Every structure is written in C-alpha cells, then in structure tokens.
Amino acid sequence: MPLGMALTGLSTLTAGILSVAGGLALTALYLLRRRRERLLVPFIPLWFSSAGGNRSERLARRVRRWGSLALQLAIFAFILLAAVDPSPSERDAGGRTVVVLLDRSASMQARDEPGTRLGRARTLARDIIDELGSDDRALIASFAGSVTAATGIEEDRARLRAAVDAVRPSNEPGDLPAALIFASTVLSGRPRPTLILISDGGGGDAGSGAGAGAAVGADVGTNVGPGTDTPLLHGIDVRFLPVGRRRDNVAIVAFAARRLPADPTSIESTLVVQSFRTRPTDVTVAITAGPQRIPLARRRLHLEPGARIADALSGVAVPDARLEAVLEDAHDDLPLDDRAFAVVPEPARVSVLVVGGPNLYLEGALLGLGKAIRVEHVAPDAVEASRSRWSDTDVVIFDGVTPDPAPATGRFLYLDPHGPANPWPDRGAVADPVVTDVLRAHPLTKQLGLTDLNVASARRLTLSRDDVAVASAPGAPLIVARTRAGLKQVAVAFDLRRSDLPMRSAFPLFLANVLTWLANRPAGEALSWPTGRTVRVDVAHLPGSQHRGLDVVAPDGTRSHAPILSGAVTVTLDQVGFFDLIGANGQGLARLAANLASPPESDLEPRATLRVGDRTPPPPDPRPRQTAPRREWWLWAAAAALALCTGEWLSFHRRLTV
C-alpha cells in the first residue's frame, strides 16, 4: 500500500495472494472462453472489406479481445481494493475502539438517582456515544451475573444509542471480574482501546460467573488476562463513571425454612435482616405463607447502622410450602431485597421394612408418622428372604428377630435383640431396670423424656467401642446407638410389649428420632438460592418427569422449556421469587425460591472510585479529540467496480469487446 495508507480490511498478504490467484484464474478462464466456432463459407473475401482494411480490422479485433480481459482484471482489482479497505494511516490512528460497559446488576435498581441508577447509567452512556470522535468505534455491553454484548464494534451512533436504551435491569448480583475479562478480550489488538465502565461499584463474587472473589475496592479478578501471561486490561485505557448518591437500604440477606422432623406439619425458619443505612432504623418484618399470604409471624426489629439481626420462627404450622418474608416499612432505595422467598420442602419419605410378628404398638406408632414413612412388613420366617432388600431400605426394624449372620452394612433398629448373632451379645437379663442416664444431646433422645420409663425386663447388652448408650440403667444399657463405616444400628434392649414405652407419647417421637438418625435424610432444608445461580434439580423421582423436558415458569410469568438430561433439569435463577417446574401434563413438580441474598449487592454505598488491578481509573475525558471525517475508500472502489461491470456488460452486448 502507498505510504500513509493502512489496510483495515484484508491484510496485505491475503490481498496479495488473492490478487495473484484471481488474476491467473480470470486469465485462464478468458483464454478458455476464446475458443471459436468454425464456419464454412463459400467465399471469404465477401466477409472482409479489403486487404488494406483487414490489417486495421485485425488490430481492432485484437484490441477488443484483450480489452475485455483488461476490463475484467480491472473490475477484480477494484473489488479487491474495496475488500482491503484502505484508509489514511494518520486518520485511522486517531480513532479509538471503545467498549462501554454498563452495570445492570440488582443494585442498579436503586432509586437514589433520577429514576434509577441504571437510568442514570444509560444517560451517561448516551453522552459518551454523542461525544465519540468521527473515527471512533464503540461496542455496548452490559453485565450482571453474566456479560451481554448488545452490539458489535461499530460507528453507527443510532444503533449504539438503541442498544443502550435496550439495557434492562437484572435481579442478579454483578460479576465485574467476568465483565472486565470480556472487555479485555474484545479490545485486545484494537487501535487505541478504551474501556468506559459505568457502575455503582457494587456487587462482587455473586452469580454463576467466575468471580475470583473480587470485591469492590480491591483488585478486580486476578491481574492476569484469561489464558495468557498478559496482565488483564493491559494497554487499555480504562475509565470509570460512578453512579449512585447515597447509602439507604435495609435488606433481607437470608431467609430459610425447614420442616420439623418430629412434626412435619410445622416448620422452623430463620430470617436475617441487615441495615445498610447510616442511621438507626426500625422495620417491621412479616412472614406469610401461600399465595393468599396467610400471616405466620410479624416482628418489629430495631437495627443500628450496619447491624444485622437474625430472627427465628419455630414450630409454626404452615398450610402452604411457599413462604414470603417482607420488610413492610423499609422505605429504602432498593425494594428488591425487601422481600425474600422460601420453599419448605416436602418431608422426606423414609422407607421402613419391619421384620417381625404382629406388633400393634409398633404398627400404630409407625402409622402415626404418616406420609413421612413408607412401611412394609415381613414375617420372621422370611427374614433371610428379605436380606437382599435391606440395602435398598432406609431403615430395617428387627422386632424380636435377630438375623444370622448379622448385617455388616445398612441401617437397622433392633427391638429386643437376642440369640447367637446378636450384634450386642447379651450377658443375661436385668429385671425392672430403672433409667438413670439419658444422653440429652443425642439425636435419638431429642425432645424425649425417659427417666420414668417402666420396663419389666431387659437384656444386659455388651457394648463395643462403636456404641453409645443413649439411655441406660445401672450396668445395663437400654438404648444403644452404633455407628461404623457403612453401618448404623440402634438397639432397644427390651421387648416393647414388656414396657410402657409404646403407651407413652414419646414413643412415636422416639421412632421418628430413630428413623431420622438412621436414614440420615437432610432435615428439610429450604430450596432457596441466591439469584444468578444456575441450579441442577433432580426430577427423576418425580411423577410426570418421564418426558424429555419440563416447563419452567419464572416469577414474572414467563415460560421456558428445560430439557431433562440424566434425570435432572438445569434452571438459571435470574429473578427474585418462585420458579415453578411444570410437567408435560401441566402438573407442578417442584418449586424453587430465589432471593438477592447478597450483602455486597444490597450495600448501596456510592463508590467515587474503583480499583482495577493496580490502577484507579479516572472518568472519561469530557471532549475527545475531534478528527476529520473518515473517508470510506472502499465505497468508491466498490462503486468503480460496479461501474466497470456495467460498462463491460454494455460493451460486450454491443460487441465492442469480446
């Protein structure tokens, strides 16, 4: 290329290769096309005017013939010139490549700016676009839990503004490190790369992005670009435009609930409220259940500046698994975190296999546990036949039966174990034992009173070092718990029918504690996650999940389809509220709750500066350098090619060229 020109399209090498290849191809095709039809005529002199004129005619034919090839080569040359897109080097060096990165995370919905912080950010972005130089090219991107590029790198101001206007707020915390990695990648190798970040500086390592624990005010991400040894944002002019004016927010930063194992109809919940205000504040928190918002609890909380309070709710019967906690009178700048949601899971059904004779006391107590368990009965003489099922059963109860050999793995409750295969060899019997010791802290004795238990006779069990006597009489453990690798066992050293334990109200509770301890099921943790997470939900065991996918209904009512892969679906929680999983038959299969639950995001403290690596980016220059309008040489080259094409077509049809 001539001096002072740069190629902004194809590289010099590519253009050179194309020009040689194209020229050779055109010439070869042209030569092949020159084969002429042979025509037999009676008298050739009739076809030509005179001998002298033939020479000029031959010359004219030769000129026409090669003129056509010259035209085609010229057309190809102009097309190639358009493709390489030459432009004056001086002018091209003046243009910047700008990435305008807008923060659309949850904190940008704060109302301490005209409209919201995001509205303010859009206004600032539009100003930046208007101030772009004539040679500048820009890309609009936004980030919350992930980065979204709204445009390519272009000069069309209208498209850039439209992209800014289309940025919508997110309920997710911001992943600024991921956004900076994106910007760094886009700007790598570009002329005069510039990154303009418009943000409130909030957020941090939330969302499903990488987020290497980057907190505002500290190094953002690592100081190394992705996959290379080049420092992040190396050679890039980084500017920061802060938004946000005040710190006025009270937030629910945690909300969880679970069912009580002993009373699956009741729940216990935990709520954490934190103040991000600079003054003491009083708020009212209300917990409701179900879509009708049935009130469960209402509390008045007093918070000092920056204080965090945890409030618990226990033993409350809930008619609906959907819980909602609301700060009714927060009157703060960010309403998004004034609400929180929780889903109380269905109680886990424990499968129980009872091996023994009829025992109305035991059966009645198990029946009282309701849908929490699923019970099957096996007669004593079928104990060996049932051995293959023990590993698939959550808890096996041996009522007066001691299998031989004793199982080495599994979860078992022995009622009155005896015989040669007794896991606890008995050393005789003890009459009328009195319970003197009870381990109150043990899960088996939770909420139980056993001290006045009446037992006619009990076996004197021999304990091993893996055993814990949960309740014992002097010299005689009455209730024993054993834990080994792959093996959990509970032993009741007496026949229930020779005691008053079955008549006590503690008996069902005891059984519930035993089943819970042996089955080791989670205590009904709430299905709640922070927004921005992508969660995997196991649906294989749910009815209606045999189809290939489910519908996911978001809190705002939008419906999307999620395929079932390996018995699970993946759901991205990008809104605050309940996500419902609907089966193919329209039946609700599961429900998830998503909350902001991000103290860094709820902290609306305005940041005047932001540290990125080892630098503190300043604001953009108010008036970037003005340059002369960039001439689009490629347009002229393309127009010339088109004009030559038209001329060649006309000349060919008029047989001026061949």
Next chain:
Amino acid sequence: MAAPKLASLVGSNRFGEHFLRKLETLTVVAKRSRGGAAGAERRGRRVGTGIEFADHRNYAPGDDVRALDWNLFARLDRPFVRLREEDEDLTLSLIVDGSASMALGTPPKLELAVRIAAALGYIGLSGLDRVSVSLVGSGVREGLPAMRGKGSAARVLDLLGRADAVGRTDLEASVREVLRTASATRRGLAVLISDFFDPAGSLRALDRLRAARAEVVVIQITAPDDASVPPDGDVVLEDAETGELRELTITPASRKAYAERYTSLLRGISGACRERGIPCFQIPTAVAFEDAVLRILRTGGVVA
C-alpha cells in the same frame, strides 16, 4: 443412333426416372416454342445470305449496292445496307461450375446447376443441336465434346450425374480452356452456370466468351445460406475452396457489411451482364429446376 429409351437413361447417378420424365416434358415445351421445325432448327444470329431480314448497317465502300435499302435511304438520306440471317445448326456449350463453393447450401447449389444443365442439354440434343458439356473449377475438370442427337443424352446425363464440387474457382481460365478445345469454326450459345464466387473475377470469363463470338447466357445459382450470417459471436471462417482460415467477430456492423457486399456481388453480376447484353438468371436453390428451365427457355432466348 436411335433415341434411347427413357428407362435406359436412369443410371446410378442423381437423375431418376422422375427427373427424366420432366426433361421430356420440357423438351416438348421447347419444341412448341420453336414452332416444330426439323433439322437444324436453331437460327443463329449470324448475318449471312439468307432470305430473312436481319438488320441494317451503315454503307461502307465496297459493299454490294444491291444490298442497299433504298427506302431507308430516301427517308434518312443516308445509305444503309440490309443484312440477312444465315441458317445454321447451333452448338450449345454448357459450362458448369463444379468448384467447392457449389457444394454449400441446402440443397447444394451444384444439384440445381447440374439439373438445369442436364435439362438444357437434353432439350438441345432433342432439338438436334450440338451440345458440349464442361465441368469446370480452376480449369476444365471433365468435359464432353460437342455431340448431336438424342442418343448422346446418356453421356451428358452420366457426366452431370457424377459431378461433384471440389477445388477452386477460376472461370476465366476455365473458359479459356473450353474455347481452346472447342472447334474454332463452331460458334454458338454458351451457358455459364455458377455461383460466381470467383476471386479472379468472373467478368473476364464473360468477355472471353463474347470475344469468341458466342452468345452467352449466365445462370447464377444462389443459396439462402450464402446470404445468411450466424448470430453475433466469435467465429473462425473457413473458405470452402481454399481452406483459408480467418477469425472474425460477428457484430451488427459486420453483419450489415456482409449483406451489403453480397448484394453488391449479385448486382455486380447482373449489371455487368446487362451492360454486355448477356441474359442473366439469378436462381435460388429453392426454385424447382423445371421452373427455372422454363423461365430460361421462355425469356432467355435459349429457344427462340
């Protein structure tokens, strides 16, 4: 020699029985045109001592004063002598162009040429004229000396039936050779049948014939293919006679120029003939040969 039966004239050449029947018909027509006179029925236009008035000419010293036309002298006050026709038998010389250019056309021009020549020859022999046939190109390729009588028709038809179109065209050289081999005492009618695509110019051939005191009739065979030009494009022209190759790009301009040159050629031939008082017939190959022969017979003076 007895007149051969028609069937015996059908040979392996191009003249079938149908063609020969047409010849008979044309012969009848020709006889009726001449009034049915027997013997040497063709009247030559040579001035001689016959009874029939032929023409006048200026009196020259030494002319027989008995030939003066006194009535004309009285009217015009200038002496003229009266000329009288002399009856003699006619030699019909058929000169057929057999060059390669005659093979072009659909049908080939040679086909019409030999049929016309065959018809004229058969009529002439039937009228007890002496007929000679020469197949020419750049010279005489094959020929028959003057023959008389219908019995010679087979030889004439045989030669014309075997004629093919090869070689170049040089009508002047061909005519020169024809005149050299013909009897110097026999003058008559020379019918030149060609497409007249002669690089050396065909007019000199006509002048030679006139200089030999022959009455000349020109029959130019034209083909639509000779006048047509292929669509625009690049072509290589090959001369049918010389094999010369020339590249040409056919354009509207070149198409127009060729049409003008072709028209000019035809007009040139007809104009030159007209100047020389030579009957000229330009007959396209689309015309049936019998129609062409009748036209020639009636208007060309081949039959008086």
